[in-house]
Amino acid sequence: xxxxxxxxxxxxxxxxxxxxxxxxxxxxxxxxxxxxxxxxxxxxxxxxxxxxxxxxxxxxxxxxxxxxxxxxxxxxxxxxxxxxxxxxxxxxxxxxxxxxxxxxxxxxxxxxxxxxxxxxxxxxxxxxxxxxxxxxxxxxxxxxxxxxxxxxxxxxxxxxxxxxxxxxxxxxxxxxxxxxxxxxxxxxxxxxxxxxxxxxxxxxxxxxxxxxxxxxxxxxxxxxxxxxxxxxxxxxxxxxxxxxxxxxxxxxxxxxxxxxxxxxxxxxxxxxxxxxxxxxxxxxxxxxxxxxxxxxxxxxxxxxxxxxxxxxxxxxxxxxxxxxxxxxxxxxxxxxxxxxxxxxxxxxxxxxxxxxxxxxxxxxxxxxxxxxxxxxxxxxxxxxxxxxxxxxxxxxxxxxxxxxxx
Amino acid sequence: xxxxxxxxxxxxxxxxxxxxxxxxxxxxxxxxxxxxxxxxxxxxxxxxxxxxxxxxxxxxxxxxxxxxxxxxxxxxxxxxxxxxxxxxxxxxxxxxxxxxxxxxxxxxxxxxxxxxxxxxxxxxxxxxxxxxxxxxxxxxxxxxxxxxxxxxxxxxxxxxxxxxxxxxxxxxxxxxxxxxxxxxxxxxxxxxxxxxxxxxxxxxxxxxxxxxxxxxxxxxxxxxxxxxxxxxxxxxxxxxxxxxxxxxxxxxxxxxxxxxxxxxxxxxxxxxxxxxxxxx
Numbered sequence: 001x002x003x004x005x006x007x008x009x010x011x012x013x014x015x016x017x018x019x020x021x022x023x024x025x026x027x028x029x030x031x032x033x034x035x036x037x038x039x040x041x042x043x044x045x046x047x048x049x050x051x052x053x054x055x056x057x058x059x060x061x062x063x064x065x066x067x068x069x070x071x072x073x074x075x076x077x078x079x080x081x082x083x084x085x086x087x088x089x090x091x092x093x094x095x096x097x098x099x100x101x102x103x104x105x106x107x108x109x110x111x112x113x114x115x116x117x118x119x120x121x122x123x124x125x126x127x128x129x130x131x132x133x134x135x136x137x138x139x140x141x142x143x144x145x146x147x148x149x150x151x152x153x154x155x156x157x158x159x160x161x162x163x164x165x166x167x168x169x170x171x172x173x174x175x176x177x178x179x180x181x182x183x184x185x186x187x188x189x190x191x192x193x194x195x196x197x198x199x200x201x202x203x204x205x206x207x208x209x210x211x212x213x214x215x216x217x218x219x220x221x222x223x224x225x226x227x228x229x230x231x232x233x234x235x236x237x238x239x240x241x242x243x244x245x246x247x248x249x250x251x252x253x254x255x256x257x258x259x260x261x262x263x264x265x266x267x268x269x270x271x272x273x274x275x276x277x278x279x280x281x282x283x284x285x286x287x288x289x290x291x292x293x294x295x296x297x298x299x300x301x302x303x304x305x306x307x308x309x310x311x312x313x314x315x316x317x318x319x320x321x322x323x324x325x326x327x328x329x330x331x332x333x334x335x336x337x338x339x340x341x342x343x344x345x346x347x348x349x350x351x352x353x354x355x356x357x358x359x360x361x362x363x364x365x366x367x368x369x370x371x372x373x374x375x376x377x378x379x380x381x382x383x384x385x386x387x388x389x390x391x392x393x394x395x396x397x398x399x400x401x402x403x404x405x406x
Numbered sequence: 407x408x409x410x411x412x413x414x415x416x417x418x419x420x421x422x423x424x425x426x427x428x429x430x431x432x433x434x435x436x437x438x439x440x441x442x443x444x445x446x447x448x449x450x451x452x453x454x455x456x457x458x459x460x461x462x463x464x465x466x467x468x469x470x471x472x473x474x475x476x477x478x479x480x481x482x483x484x485x486x487x488x489x490x491x492x493x494x495x496x497x498x499x500x501x502x503x504x505x506x507x508x509x510x511x512x513x514x515x516x517x518x519x520x521x522x523x524x525x526x527x528x529x530x531x532x533x534x535x536x537x538x539x540x541x542x543x544x545x546x547x548x549x550x551x552x553x554x555x556x557x558x559x560x561x562x563x564x565x566x567x568x569x570x571x572x573x574x575x576x577x578x579x580x581x582x583x584x585x586x587x588x589x590x591x592x593x594x595x596x597x598x599x600x601x602x603x604x605x606x607x608x609x610x611x612x613x614x615x616x617x618x619x620x621x622x623x624x625x626x627x628x629x630x631x632x633x634x635x636x637x638x639x640x641x642x643x644x645x646x647x648x649x650x651x652x653x654x655x656x657x658x659x660x661x662x663x664x665x666x667x668x669x670x671x672x673x674x675x676x677x678x679x680x681x682x683x684x685x686x
Binding site (some may be wrong): 080081083084086087136137139140141142143144147183184185189321325328329330333336338340341343344347348351354355388389390391395397398 | 446447448449450451452478479480481482483484489490491492493496544545558561562564565568612613643646647648649650651654655658659661662663664665666668669670671672673674676677678679680
């Protein structure tokens, strides 16, 4: 039998440990036979932590109520009158919205602006105020991240500035478009349309990607098993599966554009038109949707431009702070739609949520996180689509006369 | 010694105040509105206005509370391309109070003739308000056609009724409009005591329009108004709500700069308190 063995290739040097690292979902500590139960166990663990946190908070509040120091009903029904939105809202609901988005953003690493705006609209904040306030909040939240990343040397300032050239223009135009749409009375409609299109495509891509990962990892496992059983000639195939080919046709197109520029820190050479154009789009979306755009920008920089992940995240945060500041500033001046009190409450909720989310994220694997995020993105999209398609409870609605005030 | 004197002084003052206020009430049974000023501060979530007065003997009371005249933009949704619900028409409605509440000790239809109701502005249809209000094109303020005017103004009235800013007359309250028998409001009824004194309260919603409100009490006997009395109260922003709201409107660049400074300061502080873990 032994003479039929294929010649030794370098693939044979791959150890099981290497494979375990590559194969997502193969943490060695989990008993092999019970692997099926792993997601269940993780879900239980996650739920347990969430429940425990909730129980502790409830216990503290209840204890306080029993002693009489915290009037329970007052805490739950405590409202705050938002000076710019001109309406009273329940504090628990607003901080809770920030908290929920914070957990998700801590878990997955995305900023969460694209969830915050729809959530605010759902709890009754006017669309324009939701969008404008969110930009101010993102400028605030992003600043600490940008600072940290620039200290770590993860910001390519040259690239960031190139993006900013586009995004400042895009943001400025976007704010004017918001003003026009509000005057036409259809901002509520268009903001939802843009969200449905964006979230629909991003969600679909994410779900497809995570589905692929699931399939690939199970295929790798199958091949690995075959290799273990003696089918040594499959090792080359195994190596191929583990390193999927990069699509490069897009990259080749970009390299043909004029204004080729060297971005040393990001380690790439690309036409300045490309990051600038992307910046324009992101700035425009920031104004219309109240997002930072990290969920589009970071993957684009990694997969399309081939930047290292940490550099993509750092540079993106750098541009987000300036883009959001510009957008929020103009929204406040032109559309009077930034409510700082609302922004502060959201930031507090989000900060606490992000801490819990970051701790939870260690218990989930990359593709699981992507699946969760993809599912949430699709859910939010469906909710917004329903707003567009279902008959409203009342055909008539009012809005304050702009400029007139009270 | 000093404490005793102080206590005595306080007691005396309290006594004086008590006798004075009761004497006041006896002499002038006028319309009293409390509070005279409703403060819209950070904790504002609606308010109750207490209104009291004294009806002449044998007279019924009809109370009208009108909010400030306001201009609002009203939008009508329609189906576009057979699929999406979006705004298809909009108008600016002017000269229409955003609050209008009628309360009485007996159904106004029993108390007053139709003409009288309209004259006093207490008819269930709110016809004088509908007549006075104007719907114009939002852009150039040009008047809309008669039907369009009527459509938008009526829709706005019905919306105010739904949201509790107008008297919830049964016939105009959507849910119950079908079996509309009498025009009696679904809300509270004023009940004067034997001496004619009455007290009632109206609830202002948390998004109550800001400005001056007028309160009018008409005392009615045998289908005729015997005497009328009026009072006012104000709903105004105070403190931080007032400061921030006014700043956002009038000094927008300053407000924008301040807001961003606050947001970024808080963001940096949070980043300092919770060192980041590589995510953004």
